[in-house]
Amino acid sequence: MNPSRQLHLGLFMYPGGHHIAGWRHLNAPADTYTSLTYYRTAAQLAERGKFDIFFVGDTLATRNKGRTFFGRQAIPNLDPVSLCAVVSAMTSRIGVVATLSTTYHEPDYVAAKFATLDHVSAGRAGWNVVTTFDPAAAYNFGRKGLLDKSVRYERGKQFVDAVTALWDGWAEGALLADRTTGRFLDPSLIEKPQLPANSFCLDTPMRLPRPPQGWPVLIQAGGSPHGRDLAAQYAEAIFTAQPDLEEAKSFRAEMHKRMAEYGRSPGDLAIMPGLSPVLGSTETEARRLEEELDELVHPEVAMWMLTKTFPFDFTSYAPDDLLPVDALEDLPKSTANNATMLSAARRDRMTVLQAAKWLARSRSHHTFVGTPEKLADVMQCWLEEGGCDGFNVMPPFFPDSLAVFVDHVVPELQRRGIYRVDYEGSTLRSHLGLKTPQPRRAND
Amino acid sequence: MYLTVALGCHGFHPAAWQLSSATNPFDIDLSRDLLAQAERAGFEAALFGLPIGGSRLLASGLVDACELDPLPLVGALAPRTQSIGLGATVPLSRTQPFHTARAFSVLDHLSGGRTAWVLLPPYEDEGAVIEDAAYPALSRSEWYERAAEYISVVIKLWDSWEDGCVLADKEAGIFADSRRVHPIDHVGPYFSVQGPLTAIRPLQGRPVVVQFDQSDAGLKLAAQTADVFIGMCSSPEEAIALREKLHALLDGASRPRSAVKFLLSVWAVIEPTETHARHRADTLDSLISSDLMRAIKEDRERLAGRHLPNVLSGHRWGVRFVGTASRLCNLMIEWSGAGLCDGFNIVPSILPDTLLPLFDELARRRRPVPGEPVLLRQRLGLIRPMSVFAATTSATA
Numbered sequence: 088m089n090p091s092r093q094l095h096l097g098l099f100m101y102p103g104g105h106h107i108a109g110w111r112h113l114n115a116p117a118d119t120y121t122s123l124t125y126y127r128t129a130a131q132l133a134e135r136g137k138f139d140i141f142f143v144g145d146t147l148a149t150r151n152k153g154r155t156f157f158g159r160q161a162i163p164n165l166d167p168v169s170l171c172a173v174v175s176a177m178t179s180r181i182g183v184v185a186t187l188s189t190t191y192h193e194p195d196y197v198a199a200k201f202a203t204l205d206h207v208s209a210g211r212a213g214w215n216v217v218t219t220f221d222p223a224a225a226y227n228f229g230r231k232g233l234l235d236k237s238v239r240y241e242r243g244k245q246f247v248d249a250v251t252a253l254w255d256g257w258a259e260g261a262l263l264a265d266r267t268t269g270r271f272l273d274p275s276l277i278e279k280p281q282l283p284a285n286s287f288c289l290d291t292p293m294r295l296p297r298p299p300q301g302w303p304v305l306i307q308a309g310g311s312p313h314g315r316d317l318a319a320q321y322a323e324a325i326f327t328a329q330p331d332l333e334e335a336k337s338f339r340a341e342m343h344k345r346m347a348e349y350g351r352s353p354g355d356l357a358i359m360p361g362l363s364p365v366l367g368s369t370e371t372e373a374r375r376l377e378e379e380l381d382e383l384v385h386p387e388v389a390m391w392m393l394t395k396t397f398p399f400d401f402t403s404y405a406p407d408d409l410l411p412v413d414a415l416e417d418l419p420k421s422t423a424n425n426a427t428m429l430s431a432a433r434r435d436r437m438t439v440l441q442a443a444k445w446l447a448r449s450r451s452h453h454t455f456v457g458t459p460e461k462l463a464d465v466m467q468c469w470l471e472e473g474g475c476d477g478f479n480v481m482p483p484f485f486p487d488s489l490a491v492f493v494d495h496v497v498p499e500l501q502r503r504g505i506y507r508v509d510y511e512g513s514t515l516r517s518h519l520g521l522k523t524p525q526p527r528r529a530n531d
Numbered sequence: 532m533y534l535t536v537a538l539g540c541h542g543f544h545p546a547a548w549q550l551s552s553a554t555n556p557f558d559i560d561l562s563r564d565l566l567a568q569a570e571r572a573g574f575e576a577a578l579f580g581l582p583i584g585g586s587r588l589l590a591s592g593l594v595d596a597c598e599l600d601p602l603p604l605v606g607a608l609a610p611r612t613q614s615i616g617l618g619a620t621v622p623l624s625r626t627q628p629f630h631t632a633r634a635f636s637v638l639d640h641l642s643g644g645r646t647a648w649v650l651l652p653p654y655e656d657e658g659a660v661i662e663d664a665a666y667p668a669l670s671r672s673e674w675y676e677r678a679a680e681y682i683s684v685v686i687k688l689w690d691s692w693e694d695g696c697v698l699a700d701k702e703a704g705i706f707a708d709s710r711r712v713h714p715i716d717h718v719g720p721y722f723s724v725q726g727p728l729t730a731i732r733p734l735q736g737r738p739v740v741v742q743f744d745q746s747d748a749g750l751k752l753a754a755q756t757a758d759v760f761i762g763m764c765s766s767p768e769e770a771i772a773l774r775e776k777l778h779a780l781l782d783g784a785s786r787p788r789s790a791v792k793f794l795l796s797v798w799a800v801i802e803p804t805e806t807h808a809r810h811r812a813d814t815l816d817s818l819i820s821s822d823l824m825r826a827i828k829e830d831r832e833r834l835a836g837r838h839l840p841n842v843l844s845g846h847r848w849g850v851r852f853v854g855t856a857s858r859l860c861n862l863m864i865e866w867s868g869a870g871l872c873d874g875f876n877i878v879p880s881i882l883p884d885t886l887l888p889l890f891d892e893l894a895r896r897r898r899p900v901p902g903e904p905v906l907l908r909q910r911l912g913l914i915r916p917m918s919v920f921a922a923t924t925s926a927t928a
Contacts, residue, residue, distance in 0.1 A: 103706075111701040118699035121640035121731050123610060146729050147629070149712070156727060158698075158709035163729045166630075166637040172606025173641045176559075193625050196600075203600040206557050207607035226725035227629045263592075266549045269820055272592040294589060294597050296557070385704040 094470055094506045095357045095477030095519060097140035097184070097326070098133040100126070100170075103162040104484030105363050107392065107447040108383035110162060115484040120162055123173070128486045130174045134181040136493035137507050139357075139518040140213065141174055142306075142326070142479065143167035145186035148223035152391060160388050167215075168200050175208035182515030184213035184306055190239055191219060191228045194249035194287050202254060205298035210514035213304035214250075215326065216317070218243045220309075240313040242286075247305065247321050249287045252280035254302050255526040256292040301523040304515050319345035322356060323521050326479045329360035330427055330453040335474035357476040357519050361452035362466075365483055366491045370457055377456045380483055381444055389443030396425060396446055406440035452481060459495035466496075467505055532867045533792055533874030533911055534898075535576045535618070535741075535761070536569060538562070539583055540595045542882040543798060543848060545827060546818035548595040550811075551881050557599060563611040565883050572890040573898025575910050576616030578649050578741065578876070579604055591826035601649075602634050609642035614900060616907035618647035618741055624674075628681050628722055632688035635738045636730035644734035644906035647759070648685075650678070652744035675748045677721045682740070682756045684722050687715040689737050690918035691727035713920045735908045736915045743796070743876075745773060754780035758913050759792045761876045763849040770795055770871050792873040792911055795866065796849030800880045801856050801888050812853045815880060848878040856892035 102120035103110035110117050119125045130141050146164045150157045167185035175183050183204065187197055197214075205212035218239040225232050234242075261276035280289040307314060307322035318325050319342060329335035343353045365380070367373030386406060394401055397415050404411070412433045415425075432442045448454060455462050469475045482488035500506035516523060540556045541548035553561055569577055580601030589596040601619035608617055617638075621631050631648075639646040669677065696711035715726035742753040743761035753760050760777060764770040778788050800815070802808035819827075852859055863875050879885035901910065908915055 108704075110699075110706065111704055113701075115701070117701050117706075118697065121637075121734075123641045123643070126641070127610075149727050149729050154714070156707070156709045156712040156714075158705055158707045158712065161707050161709075161712070163731060165641075166633045166730065168603055169606045169634045169637045170641070172603035173609055173638075176607045176610040191627060192630070196622070196625050199600045200603055203603045206599060207559050207604060209559075223725075226723075228627055229723040264548065264554070264595075269546075269549060269818065269823070270592055271548055271595050272589070274590050274592040277590075277592075292589075295599065296597065383704070388704070 091505050096138045097142045097479040098138050099142050099479045099481045105481035106380045106483035109484030111383040112484050114487045127177045130178050132489050132493050134178045136497045140182045140184050142184040143170050180510045182211045186215040188217050188219040189243040189246035194246050198250045198253035198293055201303045202295045202298045205303045210299035213306050213515050215306040245285050253293045257297040262296050300514055300516050320349045324357040327360050328452045332474045359477045359479045360475050361481050362478040363454045363481040364492050365456040373456050384444050384447045389447045392446045393443040404439050407438050410437050410439050410442040462496050463499040534574045535876045537578050537581045537878045542880050543878045544815050544880040545594045546815050547881040549818050566612045568890040570615045572893035573900045576618050578618035580620030587830040593823040616645045616647050618649045620649045620651050623681050628684035632685040632728055633730045636733045639733035639738050643904045647739040647741050649741045680719045680721050684717050684724050688728040691715055692732045693918045693921050735906050739907050754784045757791050761794045761796050763796045794874045794876045795872045796876045797852050798848035798878040799852045801885045805854050808853045856888040
């Protein structure tokens with residue numbers, strides 16, 4: 088008998104928690120998002136739960152209402168690479184994955200950052216490759232607005248090619264450190280990237296030996312066709328919003344098909360949908376927590392979420408009016424995530440405020456409300472039905488909801504034999520069961 | 532007397548790796564141990580990312596011209612250390628002020644206010660010589676203009692969240708006071724940045740800005756923006772002249788002279804006896820083969836006109852000192868006592884070997900070490916600057 092497929096778990100670190108009002112919860116330490124303790128507690132909890140990944144997302148613009156800074160909901164995300172470097176020092180096994188935009192950086196600098204993160208964490212680094220869809224970010228980098236999506240993704244692909252080529256620049260054995268001959272390096276084994284079709288200018292090789300993992304693990308988080316194509320070619324893990332099992336199964340099947348076109352097999356990729364666990368020792372207790380959190384969503388915050396999600400003028404609507412579902416469906420920029428929301432709104436005849444709170448609660452991710460045993464059932468079902476390879480856990484607030492998950496859901500998953508009892512290796516690649524990429528050389 | 536130390540690979544002599552007792556310079560535990568000793572010896576800060584040599588040296592294969600990116604390195608070292616300041620360089624030519632401001636903000640918070648931003652002379656970092664459509668070749672004066680603008684944008688971004696603007700008022704549902712978080716709306720010849728930063732103001736208000744470019748343009752920039760200036764002088768006379776020049780520029784910029792701490796850089800070979808030290812220095816120089824000498828010359832020619840510290844025997848790294856730790860300490864006391872400087876930056880020829888006897892000697896002499904966590908700014912006797920936006924808010928409130 089084959090051993091059961093094993094779940095992979097990521098902790099999606101998000102200051103304040105993933106529920107938009109999580110920071111207001113009685114037990115949330117609201118003023119400590121810049122303290123070492125806050126992140127140490129979360130990372131060490133995740134490591135105690137044998138998580139594969141400590142993951143940090145990115146925001147390159149503050150939360151505003153028009154031109155004005157939105158003080159009700161403006162908890163900043165910490166610079167991901169810096170935070171991951173700090174977390175690597177307070178943990179010994181868990182992978183550290185930082186988000187970094189290909190639109191607002193240069194490849195040589197990114198290659199060095201992640202190579203460094205991989206060296207200082209002894210092979211635990213990963214890069215979540217994003218092209219940054221937030222139009223507001225452009226104005227912090229001298230741009231007049233968002234680049235066209237296809238332009239962003241074309242740059243993104245070339246960017247990843249450039250970064251991986253830089254990582255590959257140092258062949259095995261390049262570092263000699265031979266004191267008898269006085270040769271520290273073998274320059275013939277260090278080459279600058281040879282990418283004739285690449286628009287980035289890469290004149291010098293990286294000034295660092297190849298990262299311990301060969302390449303830090305490449306992760307992708309966009310769900311659009313462009314994002315999927317980038318993921319099929321490069322991603323070794325995907326963070327995705329999949330609230331529905333059937334849709335998740337077809338997404339996973341589609342990704343495997345797309346990967347085959349690039350000569351890759353399903354084992355080269357871990358698909359990890361977001362999962363926000365609202366847990367209680369009974370169903371009633373869990374629902375009470377959900378209600379408690381929902382009540383903390385300030386109407387202004389809910390409306391802000393709604394107007395950020397839909398390019399639609401809600402000013403003539405009162406909070407208790409029915410959501411104009413038809414008009415919203417006709418909007419040109421409707422995305423897959425919004426469609427899920429709109430069908431829920433139509434079904435439940437949501438008011439504007441209710442719809443806004445729905446968005447504020449889940450950010451279109453899968454929210455589970457119930458007991459740890461029931462959540463383990465859901466996770467097992469998704470794994471066995473082929474809906475995922477694991478989950479990116481999004482606690483509603485820190486550290487309590489993470490602690491409950493680690494103390495009550497993790498042992499249940501372990502008991503069922505679908506999750507590791509302890510780490511077997513010490514690198515992120517080993518946790519995810521990924522191969523070490525063979526360096527591509529110019530003369531191959 | 533303030534003390535900083537430059538750390539990088541096997542040390543600041545091109546043959547250091549051949550004599551160093553460290554086999555893997557990327558070993559983070561080694562850096563941690565070294566920093567623990569530096570803390571006990573009372574060092575105010577360690578500086579990472581000072582250039583060891585250009586790409587020609589790397590290409591020669593004869594020098595350990597490799598380096599970890601100093602920012603994530605500082606991140607990895609922050610929780611492994613207690614009291615020492617951690618400085619990092621950033622290549623201005625290849626980065627955006629927004630990212631730089633944000634990274635330092637986070638690291639400053641998570642390190643308990645111990646970070647320093649070390650500025651390389653703007654035309655000296657490797658990126659500046661890469662010809663690239665996105666980075667058209669700038670003239671030397673344009674690189675300085677760009678650097679000045681870069682720094683001013685970073686400072687405005689740090690200041691964009693005023694002190695005390697985070698209310699974290701759970702009851703009222705207000706995280707931060709919107710009136711005290713400001714777009715910076717910067718539009719300049721090189722950068723256009725709207726802001727505010729996606730990060731709370733650093734614990735130090737602004738991380739300590741360290742500069743060591745003593746060209747005329749570099750000194751002018753330092754007079755406007757530096758908190759610490761490291762002078763590379765080979766004699767007390769040179770140091771006096773350089774400090775006077777800096778003071779005159781500070782007067783002109785209407786900044787108090789005490790606003791910039793003036794440190795002298797000392798490139799050092801330190802051994803238990805004078806004889807051992809001289810022998811060690813001779814051995815280091817004897818390991819410079821003719822091939823290595825050629826590579827050093829090529830590197831220097833390629834970076835012609837650039838004031839890159841001379842990797843050979845360290846004389847561009849400042850005072851060249853070969854001797855015992857005790858004599859170095861006496862010399863430092865004598866020079867700072869004579870008012871030549873506010874302290875010293877030690878540039879070790881060989882890591883960790885050069886530093887070990889110095890750490891022992893300083894620990895013996897009981898340099899004060901802060902018992903409580905303290906901002907690097909405070910340790911260096913620098914004020915914590917107000918946000919430039921603080922005045923505008925109180926005026927309109």
